Amino acid sequence: MSHLITRWRVRCQRPVAYDIVCTRDLFDPQNPALLSAGRVEGGRRFVVVDSNVDQHRGEEIRAYFAHHGITARIVTFPGGEENKTLRMYLSLLGELDAFPIHRRDEPIIAVGGGVLTDVVGFVASSYRRGVPHIKVPTTLMGYVDASVGVKASINFNGSKNRLGSFEAPQRVFLDKTFLKTLPHRHILNGVCEIIKLAIIKDAELFDQLEQHGVECIAARFQNFEGGGILERAITGMLEELESNLFEENLARKVDFGHTFSYGLETSPDAGLLHGEAVLLDMLVSCLIANQRRLLSEREVERIFGLIERLGIAINPRVLDAELLWQSLLERVEHRNGLQRVPLPESLGNCVFLNDIRRQEIESCIRSLNDRVGKENEAKLEC
């Protein structure tokens, strides 16, 4: 006799669709874009603004909502990885709960870098089991990466992005004029993610960075070529994300640079920004690829040459083989039992490796230290 008496199967498919819209001067009162989603008449908005953005654009942002008769609760939030915490998440939830908004037609608006959009995305995904939110990235990292996908997270228990959710934004507004006030180090931080895409999937983007990268960085991407590079980077990023939005497939090209960087980024001694840690990871990965004859010596030289030309200083002294190995082991848990480390196979193509050995990491760290000239080290010391 069977023990199975009755069984119900619940199946549901939930469509996901959101637009990423390029606009200029988002907070110009004549620009209707930001209020194109949600209720305007009698409307309210809970708006979280990065504190540095608030200094530069706060008045304009407040004037925008006042002009449109929107009751806006503007909360400022300090950027920086140290604020991607449970405490800041709960404090935002407290503020939100004290300012009621409709569950469906008064989207939360997040205006800031990747830290802010990650925390606010997670707030939006958990408040009332999910309320709509709009992302407005103000850093290059946010513009090409953090804001365009559906991942939202906070750091927890000493680990990066350990708590979070997949929550699609209602809309993303890209306004590159925000980058005008972004400090140089943070411009380079975002450039590292563009380099990632170039190496792992887009050789043409790599050429463009070689040709125009220097002028784009100087112009904070406000120039014509800068626009082209940003558009190409976002298109490439979305190609990878869209087909695997909820990471059913754990072998992801966009994880290039995101294996060994995991521990580096949380190491307080290293003092690295996300993109800087990703860059060091990419260089170690490229050297592994070179040792495995996936990447030629000439291609490795082009990669190092590009980084030098763009003025990105590298400090391989923060690389510790044990730390990198432990990061890899942690990623094996995250990637469900296999390393699945993306490595370039010639510029612009990707393969996944599952058999990287600790010894290989050690020898590539040594090789990286040898390659990075004394000149670069001198730059770092000043």
Ligand SMILES: NC(=O)c1ccc[n+]([C@@H]2O[C@H](COP(=O)([O-])OP(=O)(O)OC[C@H]3O[C@@H](n4cnc5c(N)ncnc54)[C@H](O)[C@@H]3O)[C@@H](O)[C@H]2O)c1
């Ligand atoms: N969700 C994702 O898919 C995803 C993808 C990539 C990165 N991330 C996350 O993004 C975070 C890094 O983002 P980030 O580099 O933008 O850091 P961030 O949000 O800390 O911003 C960097 C700094 O720039 C300041 N700032 C922001 N906009 C400014 C502007 N327009 N002018 C002047 N200053 C400005 C901030 O106050 C902060 O000091 C990491 O936590 C990373 O994990 C998430």
